[in-house]
Amino acid sequence: xxxxxxxxxxxxxxxxxxxxxxxxxxxxxxxxxxxxxxxxxxxxxxxxxxxxxxxxxxxxxxxxxxxxxxxxxxxxxxxxxxxxxxxxxxxxxxxxxxxxxxxxxxxxxxxxxxxxxxxxxxxxxxxxxxxxxxxxxxxxxxxxxxxxxxxxxxxxxxxxxxxxxxxxx
Numbered sequence: 001x002x003x004x005x006x007x008x009x010x011x012x013x014x015x016x017x018x019x020x021x022x023x024x025x026x027x028x029x030x031x032x033x034x035x036x037x038x039x040x041x042x043x044x045x046x047x048x049x050x051x052x053x054x055x056x057x058x059x060x061x062x063x064x065x066x067x068x069x070x071x072x073x074x075x076x077x078x079x080x081x082x083x084x085x086x087x088x089x090x091x092x093x094x095x096x097x098x099x100x101x102x103x104x105x106x107x108x109x110x111x112x113x114x115x116x117x118x119x120x121x122x123x124x125x126x127x128x129x130x131x132x133x134x135x136x137x138x139x140x141x142x143x144x145x146x147x148x149x150x151x152x153x154x155x156x157x158x159x160x161x162x163x164x165x166x167x168x169x
Contacts, residue, residue, distance in 0.1 A: 001102070001120075001121040001122060001140075001145050001148060001149060002118065002119065002120045002121070002122075003053060003055075003081040003082055003102065003117075003118070003119040003121070004053055004081070004116075004117065004118050004119070005051065005052075005053035005054035005055050005081045005116075005117060006051065006054045006055070006114060006115070006116055006117070007054070007055050007057045007084075007111050007112065007113055007114065007115040007116075007117055008039075008043075008046065008049065008050060008054060008055065008056055008057065008113055009057040009058070009108070009111065009112060009113040010039070010042055010043075010056065010057070010058045010059075011058065011059050012058070012059035012060045012061060012086075013059075013060070013061045013064055014042070014058050014059075014061075014062050014063070014064075015063070015064045015065035016063060016064070016065035016066045016068065016070075016071040016092065017041070017065055017066070018039065018041050018042050019038060019039060019063065019071040019074065019075065020034055020037060020038060020070050020071055020074040021037060021040065021041050024037045031073050031074060031076075031077040032077055034070060034073070034074040034077065035047070035074050035075075035077035035078035035079075036078075037074070038074050038075055038078045038080075039056070047078060050078060050079070050080065051079075052079040052081075053079065053080075053081040054079075054080060054081060055080065055081055055082055055083070055084055055117055055119070056075065056080055056082075056083045056084070057083075057084045057085070057108050057111050057113075058083065058084070058085040058086075058108065059085065059086050059108060060085070060086045060087045061087055061088070061089055062083060062085035062087070062088050062089065062092065063083075063088050063089040063091075063092025063093065063095075063096070064089040064092070065089070067091040067095070069095045069098075069099060071092060071095070072092065072095045072096040072099045072101045073099050073101075075096075075101055076099055076100060076101040080101070081102065081119070082101070082102035082103065082104055082119060083096065083101065083102070083103050083104070084104045084106055084108055084111065084117075084119070084126070085103070085104075085105065085106075085108060086105065086106070086107065086108055087105060088103055088105065097144055097147055097148065097152075097153070098147070098152055098153040098154075099152045099153075100147070100148055100150070100151045100152030100155065101148075101152075102119075102121060102140075102148055104119060104121070104126070104137050104140075105137065105138065106126060106135050106136070106137045107135055110128065110131075110133060110135050111126075111128060111135070112130075114130070115128050115129075115130040115131060116128075116129040116130045117129065119137075121137075121139065121140050121145055121148075122139060122140070122145060123139065124136060124137050124138060124139035125137065
């Protein structure tokens with residue numbers, strides 16, 4: 001699985017209320033509407049700045065806070081290619097994979113806002129095309145790549161009628 005886009009950088013401890021403010025997530029279940037408000041408490045113009053496939057880049061503990069799935073779903077519906085961070089809150093990480101949003105742990109100190117990135121999840125490398133550098137990442141297990149390629153865990157279940165983690169299928 002390979003992804004390309006521009007980096008949009010944030011800091012540490014970006015909680016789920018920063019990702020999608022509570023003033024929106026309790027008013028609608030329309031993910032396209034929620035996507036328009038992703039990260040707006042940290043950057044009011046974020047949705048207008050992003051293009052399909054761009055990356056949210058953060059420091060440590062991304063996604064801390066509530067365990068609701070609206071945060072990764074809103075990011076995914078904003079057409080963000082992946083979230084890159086030094087570390088993730090465990091429940092956010094799991095929710096992201098389950099909803100089909102790629103999440104990558106890496107040294108984000110080597111990435112600045114506006115950098116053009118190429119992320120290869122299987123090979124375990126981020127190529128910073130702006131700086132001409134490479135950042136190693138721990139490759140995602142094949143099972144996670146398969147779930148992501150299928151669009152998330154629910155889509156994977158629909159496709160196979162349950163768990164199917166054979167290397168070929």
